[in-house]
Amino acid sequence: MECVVQGIIETQHVEALEILLQGLCGVPKERLRIHELCLKSGPNLGAVASEVRLLCDLEQPEPTWTVRHVGGAMRGAGAEQISVLVRTVVESKASKNVLRFFYTLGYKLDHELLRVGFAFHFQRGAQITVTVTSVNKMLKLHATEEAVPVTPGIQLVEVTAPASSDNYTEVVAAISSFCEYLAPLLHLSKPNVSAGVVPTAAAAAASLMSNGGVT
């Protein structure tokens, strides 16, 4: 299981966000360059359609592969009331022939993206990860070197934390509390519930840049 919120930020304010996160975190950022391939089952395979994502970490000296399955979100009146999405997620590291394996099983490439940016990891009531990435599409198959932004000038911010059925309420509270630190720069909400950019972002960014960081 994981808890997740998302938001967007203008690229011009990313440096300020990085200063803020660095101040909160205390350890250097982790660079991200992830080739994400979204595979869907062919028309005849499975009683219902299925989807799986393959993540290739291009930042490593030797690219590493992860298989990721994102399940349905928690439903019900309780889920409607919380501002954080709670969903099932299962991941598995895999050998580098995993794409060929899934193709042979009957999966097809639906789309691929290149996510470039950075991440910070926090321990604040939960194991929280904040990723800031530009999402890029490839004009030619697997051509990561020629990727172009899907939304030029805008980057995606995700705040995630692993959870279980026993502790997800605490994790939700930890994420909600953490998001308040970022409120001047961006608004974070459930995925697919976008609030756009925050009006105070420019002023907050200017403040961060002129102060040289926040402790």
Place this chain on the structure above:
Amino acid sequence: MEEKGENGGRVRIEKGFNQLLCRFVFGSTTHYQKPVNVSPLTLACFCSDDVLQDRVSILPPTGQPPPSPAETMPLKWLLHWQPNAGTTVNSQILSEVSQCVESINGAKEGRWKSTLTFYRPVLRDQTLQAEYPRDCLGISLQEQPNKYYFILRSQRIVLEADSTIQMIMEKLQSYKSRVSLYFEGFQYQLGDFQLRVGKVVPTHSENLRGIVMEVEYLPISSLDKSRQIMEDFVDIWQETVSKRSLPGHFMHIEPNFAEYGLSDHYTSQHTAVQYAIVMAQLIASVRN
């Protein structure tokens, strides 16, 4: 005569050794053809003469220390029991085989178990079955409790993944597990060899479907460098088993690992491929 082992260890050999012992350990009758790391127990394992051990002096290693365990993995050959035409495998044969190991001073250690599962695609149109892998096997190995292996034998694909891949396959619902088999039995230490003798049984039944034996040679990870010593061991093993006049014999089929993208350096992926090959042989035996 003094020879240098792979890890720099040296063993002094005296003439007049027991013929069987020399052939098993060294690959020829009187000296190494390929240097090996040999323990005193290995040298003495086939010899009932206690005096022999006093005739071998093991000198301290020299030169580079051996590679760390993380860099090397002992190689293994997986043998399976091939019944004679018109006969089937039974528990008496398994018992006799185990006794054979013990008769050559194999020290019984713990139990071992690996699991193999057949997966089948879930198709909306069954007439299109030929478009999908005919044999998708999932394997969980004793030696890698946090890993899971998928083998698509027809396409020569072996995938290594975390064991959570099973949960992902369960959630995808595109392939479902149908039949699972246990490979289980006892493990024996025999000098530099580790042997595992096991029965093959369905997970919810005690019907014996086959007998397998893992022969693991601990000092070497190179398939090529180990071939002679493994062949020598298997020859001696076959000779030992043949004295029991059992209705069958052990077979070893070496897969073309290169077709699976695997190198000379042995890994658990090699083991997974061997299990897939043996499974195919066991199925063929039952059909015949």
